[in-house]
Amino acid sequence: MDYAWDFGPVLGRFDMLALGLLNTVKIAAVSIVLGVLVGLVLAMMRLSSRRWLNVPALVFIEFYRNTPPIVHFFWFFYALPVMLAISLNPYVAAVLALSTQSGAFYAEVFRGGIVSIERGQWEGGRALGMTHSALMRRIIIPQAIARMVPPFIERSFELLKTTALASTLAYADLLYQAMMVNAETFRPLEVYTTIALMYLVLLVTASQLARLAENRLTAYQ
Amino acid sequence: MAGKPILETKALHKRFGDHHVLRGIDFTVEPGERVAIIGGSGSGKSTFLRCLNFMETLSEGEVWLDGTRIGVERKGTVTYPEKQLCQVRERLGMVFQQFNLFPHMSVLDNVMEGLVTVKRMSRPEARRVAEAELAKVGLSEKHDAWPGRLSGGQQQRVAIARALSMQPEILLFDEPTSSLDPELVGEVLRVIKQLAEEGRTMLLVTHELGFAYHFATKVIFLAHGVFHEVGTPDEVLKNPRQARTQDFLRRFGEFAF
Numbered sequence: 001m002d003y004a005w006d007f008g009p010v011l012g013r014f015d016m017l018a019l020g021l022l023n024t025v026k027i028a029a030v031s032i033v034l035g036v037l038v039g040l041v042l043a044m045m046r047l048s049s050r051r052w053l054n055v056p057a058l059v060f061i062e063f064y065r066n067t068p069p070i071v072h073f074f075w076f077f078y079a080l081p082v083m084l085a086i087s088l089n090p091y092v093a094a095v096l097a098l099s100t101q102s103g104a105f106y107a108e109v110f111r112g113g114i115v116s117i118e119r120g121q122w123e124g125g126r127a128l129g130m131t132h133s134a135l136m137r138r139i140i141i142p143q144a145i146a147r148m149v150p151p152f153i154e155r156s157f158e159l160l161k162t163t164a165l166a167s168t169l170a171y172a173d174l175l176y177q178a179m180m181v182n183a184e185t186f187r188p189l190e191v192y193t194t195i196a197l198m199y200l201v202l203l204v205t206a207s208q209l210a211r212l213a214e215n216r217l218t219a220y221q
Numbered sequence: 222m223a224g225k226p227i228l229e230t231k232a233l234h235k236r237f238g239d240h241h242v243l244r245g246i247d248f249t250v251e252p253g254e255r256v257a258i259i260g261g262s263g264s265g266k267s268t269f270l271r272c273l274n275f276m277e278t279l280s281e282g283e284v285w286l287d288g289t290r291i292g293v294e295r296k297g298t299v300t301y302p303e304k305q306l307c308q309v310r311e312r313l314g315m316v317f318q319q320f321n322l323f324p325h326m327s328v329l330d331n332v333m334e335g336l337v338t339v340k341r342m343s344r345p346e347a348r349r350v351a352e353a354e355l356a357k358v359g360l361s362e363k364h365d366a367w368p369g370r371l372s373g374g375q376q377q378r379v380a381i382a383r384a385l386s387m388q389p390e391i392l393l394f395d396e397p398t399s400s401l402d403p404e405l406v407g408e409v410l411r412v413i414k415q416l417a418e419e420g421r422t423m424l425l426v427t428h429e430l431g432f433a434y435h436f437a438t439k440v441i442f443l444a445h446g447v448f449h450e451v452g453t454p455d456e457v458l459k460n461p462r463q464a465r466t467q468d469f470l471r472r473f474g475e476f477a478f
Contacts, residue, residue, distance in 0.1 A: 123276055124321030128335035128387060129311030131303060138338055143325050 009185040010194055020177025021198055027091065027173060028160045031098035035159065038103025043110035057107065064104035070165050072097040077169045094166035102159045109151045113144035146218045153210040157203060174198060224251045225288070227422060228273065228313075228391055233282035235268055242268050244446035245282070250391070250424065255417055257433035257454070258426045260443035261469060266426045267318075269443065270395050273424070274313040275306050286312065287390075311339055314389030318396040320376045322368040322383070328355065329364040332383045340387070354382040358412050374405030381412055392416065394425040430473060434458050442466045 010017075045057035064072070077093035088096075117140050125135040167176035178195040182188050226249035235243040242265040250256060260266045271277045273284060275291070278301065284291045291309055292299040322331050332351035336342040342350070355361055358378035368376055377397055384392060394413065398406040410432050417423065417436055427433055433440060433454065440457040442450040442465075450457050450466045461467045 120317065120319050120321040121323065123315075123317065124323065125334075126276065127274060127310055127313075127315040127317075127321075128383070129307045129309075129339045130335070131307055134338050138334065139323055143323075146325070 003189070005190065006187065007190050007194070009187055010181060010190045013181045013184065016177050016181055017174065017195060017198065020172060020174035020195075021202065023172050023177075024160075024163050024174040025202070027094055027098065027166060027171070028156075028163050031095050031102060031159060031163070032156055034095065034099035035102030035106055038099055039106025039110055042103060042107030043114070046107060046111045047114060061104045061107055064101050069097070069101055069162050070168065072101055073165050073169055090166065090169035090171035094163070094169055094171050098159060098162060098166075101162070102155060105155045105158075106152065109148050109155060110144075112151070113148035114140060116147055117143050149210075149214045149217050153207075153214065156210075157206070160203060160206065161199075226250060226285075227252050227287055229283075229285040230273070231283040231285070233269075233272060233284070234280045235265070235272055235277060236280045242446055243272070243280075246446075246448060248441075248448070250422060252390075252422050253420050254439060255421075255423045255437050256425070256439045256441060257437035258424065258441045258443055259428070259430060259433060259457075259469075260449075264443045265446050266443045267395050270393050270424060270426050274310050274315055274393060275301060276315070307339070311335075311387055312390045313393055314384030314387055314391070315393045315395065316377070316380050316384050316397050318399050320368075320373070320380045320400075322376055322380055324367065324369050326368075327364065328360065328366050328368060328371070328379050331368060331379055332386050335383065335387050350386055351382070354386045355379070357385070357415075358382045359408075372405055373401045374408045377401065377409045378412055381409075381416075385416075390422065392421055392423045394423065394427070396426050396428065398427070398429060430458060430470070442469065444469070 042057045042060060045053040046061070048054055073094060076096045077088060077090065080093070080096075081087050121139055121143065122135065125139045130138070163173055164175040166173050167179065170176065174195050178191050182191045185191065228248075228250040230246055230248040233243055233246040233248070234241070246269060258266045258269065268277055272279055275284075286309055291305065292301045293305075323334065326334065329348070329351055332354055333344070333347040336347035336350055337344060340347075352361070352364070355364065358381055360375060360378055360382065363371060363375065363379070368379060371379065381397075397413065398409050401409065406429070410429065413423075413425070413432075414436065425433065425436065435454075437454050440452060440454050441448050442457055442461070442463070444465050450461060450463045456462075457466065458470065461470060
């Protein structure tokens with residue numbers, strides 16, 4: 001291959017890529033937090049024995065599981081504003097798409113963690129005279145969290161990667177910024193190699209942090 | 222010695238779907254009595270015990286504790302308010318076949334949990350009680366261990382300490398040695414025997430017929446959802462009158478009393 005690598009023009013615009021990385025982290029962090037809230041509400045609805053709570057949550061979750069993520073981005077950016085006669089900026093639309101998507105998946109992670117706790121744990125607490133809420137707070141949730149951590153981390157990594165779809169709404173994330181740099185430099189090989197490495201470093205760092213958290217939460221096992 | 226019963230069931234029925242497990246059980250326990258419940262597997266003996274502290278909901282019938290009926294009857298349907306069930310369970314300590322210790326808490330925290338969360342005791346006070354109960358079952362050195370690191374026999378002794386910490390009026394043992402390796406059964410039975418000597422009111426579901434003979438003041442043979450034979454250990458285990466009891470004891474082979 002005769003191609004002459006030259007990272008100079010790309011590195012000269014590294015501030016643009018750094019801003020993109022920052023925006024990627026920002027949108028991911030906000031969406032994880034909101035996604036957890038959505039997921040908690042959906043999980044509680046799913047765990048309820050009341051059908052009017054249970055069924056809508058199930059429909060919501062199944063909808064997100066069975067539609068492509070990019071459709072959610074387009075829907076929130078192009079469709080929702082028509083319905084509500086408002087306009088949404090790309091950031092808000094992308095956060096809505098990401099947090100509802102991840103909420104649907106987190107809900108299953110949370111619910112799965114709760115239902116995985118053996119019946120004996122419920123009975124052990126109940127036999128002491130604990131109320132349902134005390135039992136949840138003291139016995140079930142602390143153990144469930146330890147079991148939720150690995151699938152939760154996996155889902156969050158999925159979300160982190162899905163943020164790249166926000167570039168389709170012209171949100172200035174890492175991928176979008178790379179497209180801008182490419183338009184100025186005509187160096188796709190260097191640009192996209194650089195951002196691939198940046199994503200890699202970001203995800204590897206995040207996975208190291210996640211492992212630390214996981215070890216702390218599952219110390220007793 | 223017809224004293225006032227502390228625990229009583231009237232026409233208790235339990236169904237799991239079409240399976241009619243308990244078919245109308247009338248039962249009384251007086252303070253200080255030690256009742257051993259024996260029977261084949263699937264006879265409903267664990268289910269019966271679990272109905273007493275509402276680990277299972279009754280299909281029909283009544284449970285009375287210390288002269289008070291559990292549950293609230295309104296227009297022919299009985300409901301069991303959570304608050305009342307919690308109070309009942311606090312008074313009836315239970316020890317399970319599978320221990321059911323909380324794996325995310327240390328041994329000491331397991332024993333303190335009910336005191337702090339249910340009895341609202343301060344942590345230092347709960348700690349004193351828990352330490353005393355653990356000393357009683359011979360596990361003072363294991364305060365800080367995770368339950369998962371203990372042998373089955375040690376775990377069951379922690380579970381007994383946990384039940385005792387609540388100062389229950391009655392202790393329910395649901396096959397406490399059935400999931401233990403044979404060499405660990407003795408240490409648990411010794412603790413139960415020690416509790417018997419203190420004059421506690423206890424109900425024991427067990428397959429350890431030899432132990433039941435020495436432990437109990439009353440033995441019940443449960444078969445097909447009814448109390449088939451009830452009497453003293455000598456009556457039921459040595460001189461059973463019912464053919465089915467005799468058959469059950471024969472199938473259990475020779476065991477030394």
